[in-house]
Amino acid sequence: MLFLRAGPSSAAVAVAARRAFLPPCAAMNTGSFTVWDALNFRGGSRVEPADSSGTEEAYEPATGRVIATFECSGKKEVDLAVKCSKLAFRVWRRKSGMQRSRVLLKAAQLIRERKDEIATVESINNGKSIFEARLDIDTCWQCLEYYAGLASSMAGEHIQLPHGSFGYTRREPLGVCVGIGAWNYPFQIACWKSAPALACGNSMVFKPSPFTPVSAVLLAEIYAQAGVPRGLFNVVQGGAATGEFLCQHPDVAKVSFTGSVPTGKKIMELSSKGVKPVTLELGGKSPLIIFSDCDLENAVKGAMMANFLSQGEVCCNGTRVFVQREILDKFTEEVVKQTQNIKIGDPLLEDTRMGPLINQPHLERVLGFIEEAKKQGAEVLCGGDVYVPEDPKLKNGYYMRPCVLGMPSHPCSLAFYGTAHHRFPSRDLQRAHRVVAELQAGVCYINNYNVSPVELPFGGYKMSGFGRENGRVTIEYYSQLKTVCVEMGNVESVF
Numbered sequence: 001m002l003f004l005r006a007g008p009s010s011a012a013v014a015v016a017a018r019r020a021f022l023p024p025c026a027a028m029n030t031g032s033f034t035v036w037d038a039l040n041f042r043g044g045s046r047v048e049p050a051d052s053s054g055t056e057e058a059y060e061p062a063t064g065r066v067i068a069t070f071e072c073s074g075k076k077e078v079d080l081a082v083k084c085s086k087l088a089f090r091v092w093r094r095k096s097g098m099q100r101s102r103v104l105l106k107a108a109q110l111i112r113e114r115k116d117e118i119a120t121v122e123s124i125n126n127g128k129s130i131f132e133a134r135l136d137i138d139t140c141w142q143c144l145e146y147y148a149g150l151a152s153s154m155a156g157e158h159i160q161l162p163h164g165s166f167g168y169t170r171r172e173p174l175g176v177c178v179g180i181g182a183w184n185y186p187f188q189i190a191c192w193k194s195a196p197a198l199a200c201g202n203s204m205v206f207k208p209s210p211f212t213p214v215s216a217v218l219l220a221e222i223y224a225q226a227g228v229p230r231g232l233f234n235v236v237q238g239g240a241a242t243g244e245f246l247c248q249h250p251d252v253a254k255v256s257f258t259g260s261v262p263t264g265k266k267i268m269e270l271s272s273k274g275v276k277p278v279t280l281e282l283g284g285k286s287p288l289i290i291f292s293d294c295d296l297e298n299a300v301k302g303a304m305m306a307n308f309l310s311q312g313e314v315c316c317n318g319t320r321v322f323v324q325r326e327i328l329d330k331f332t333e334e335v336v337k338q339t340q341n342i343k344i345g346d347p348l349l350e351d352t353r354m355g356p357l358i359n360q361p362h363l364e365r366v367l368g369f370i371e372e373a374k375k376q377g378a379e380v381l382c383g384g385d386v387y388v389p390e391d392p393k394l395k396n397g398y399y400m401r402p403c404v405l406g407m408p409s410h411p412c413s414l415a416f417y418g419t420a421h422h423r424f425p426s427r428d429l430q431r432a433h434r435v436v437a438e439l440q441a442g443v444c445y446i447n448n449y450n451v452s453p454v455e456l457p458f459g460g461y462k463m464s465g466f467g468r469e470n471g472r473v474t475i476e477y478y479s480q481l482k483t484v485c486v487e488m489g490n491v492e493s494v495f
C-alpha cells in the first residue's frame with residue numbers, strides 16, 4: 001500500500017510513481033525480495049517524505065541486489081516527524097505506567113508472533129544468518145517485556161523538611177527522543193532504544209542506518225497496532241544530513257546513537273548546541289583474555305562467540321585475543337579448526353552460520369585491514385580472503401572467509417582502536433573478579449561472551465561512549481528528575 005501526503009518532493013513523487021507500477025507484495029527469498037512500500041513512518045502510517053536530502057539505495061548483501069530505493073528525509077520531513085512526535089508525547093506522558101506497560105506488552109507479543117518474518121527481513125537486509133537474526137529478535141520482545149515491567153516503577157521520593165514542610169521528586173519523561181541506529185543490529189537497536197524511551201513516557205523519532213532501512217518500519221507498525229498514540233514512534237530514513245536535522249531540532253530533548261566513534265563525536269557536538277543529553281553506544285576493539293586454567297572447550301566457544309557473530313560486525317567483539325603461553329598452541333589449533341568449519345552461504349538457509357559483510361566498501365575495508373596487519377607482521381592462520389559461494393545467485397555477494405590472525409607481540413593498527421568490553425575464561429573466580437575490577441571497560445564477561453540478557457546494562461567506557469542501554473539504569477537516561485519544595489509555614493523573606 002502506498003501513502004502520500006501533500007507536497008512531497010519531486011524525487012519522492014518519482015519514487016512513489018515507480019512503486020505504483022510495481023507489485024504490492026515482496027517475496028521473502030534470497031534474490032527476490034524487494035521493498036515497494038514507503039519506508040518513512042509518520043503519524044501512524046507509512047509515508048513518502050515531504051522533502052528530500054538525497055536518494056539512497058539499500059542492498060541485499062548476499063546477492064548485491066538493490067532491494068529498496070528511498071528518499072532521505074529533508075528538514076521539512078524531519079520537522080513534520082518531530083511535530084507528530086511532540087503531539088503524541090502530550091497524550092502518552094499522561095498515561096499511567098500500567099497503561100504504557102499494557103501497550104508495550106502487546107507490542108512484545110506482536111514481535112513474538114512476527115518473529116520469523118522480522119528475522120527474515122533482517123537477514124536479507126543485513127546479511128546475518130537467519131539462525132542468528134531470530135536470536136536477535138528474541139532480545140527485542142524481551143526488551144519490550146522488561147521495560148513494560150519497569151514502566152510503573154518510575155517514582156520519586158518524599159523528603160521531610162523542618163516545621164512540617166517537605167519536598168518530593170517526580171521522575172518525568174524528557175519529551176521527543178531521537179534514536180539513530182546502526183546497520184549491524186537494525187531491529188534490535190530500534191527496540192533497545194524505543195522500549196525504555198516509551199516506557200518512561202517519551203516519544204521517539206528513529207532514523208535507521210541507510211544501509212538497513214527496512215525493519216524499523218515494521219517496529220513502527222507493530223507499535224501502532226499495539227495501540228500507541230498516532231505519531232508516538234516515527235521513522236525517518238536518511239544519512240548524515242537527516243541525522244543533523246534531527247540532532248539540531250529545537251524540539252528534540254535527547255539523542256541516543258549507536259554507531260561509529262567519529263559519527264558519535266559529531267552527534268555529541270551537534271546535540272551540545274541545544275544542551276541535549278546524549279547516549280553514545282560506539283565501537284570498540286575489545287581484548288579477550290584466556291587464562292591457562294580455563295575450560296579449553298568453553299574458552300574456544302567463547303572466542304568464536306566473541307568474534308564471528310554478525311560476520312564479526314559487532315561493536316563489542318573480543319577481537320584481540322590474549323592467550324597464556326602454556327595453552328596457546330592448543331587453543332589456536334582449535335579456534336582455527338572451528339573457524340574453518342563455519343558454514344558460509346545463503347543467510348536464509350537454516351544451516352548457514354555466516355553470511356556476507358554489509359556492503360562492498362566494507363568488505364574492501366576489512367580486506368585492507370588484513371593486508372595492513374600482514375605488513376605489520378601478522379600471520380594469516382585461516383581465511384581473510386574473498387569467498388565466492390557455489391550458488392550462482394550469490395556470486396555478487398560481499399562474502400569473506402572468517403579470518404584468524406597470529407599477531408606479533410607488538411601492537412597492530414588492526415587491533416588498537418578503542419575500549420569497550422572484556423572477557424576472560426578462568427576457573428579461578430578470585431582472579432577473574434580481581435582482574436575485572438582493574439579493567440577500563442563498560443561490560444566484562446567472565447566465562448562467556450556476547451550474550452545479551454536485557455536485564456543487564458550494556459555500554460562502553462572511554463571512546464566507546466557513555467550512557468547505557470538495557471537494565472534498570474536506562475530509565476535514568478530517558479527521564480529527568482523534578483524537585484518540588486513545599487512550604488507549610490509562612491515565607492521568611494530576607495528582604
Ligand SMILES: C[N+](C)(C)CCCC=O
Pocket residue numbers: 184185309313314315316450451452
Ligand atoms: C547483541 N550484542 C552481540 C551484544 C551486540 C550489541 C550491539 C553491538 O553492536
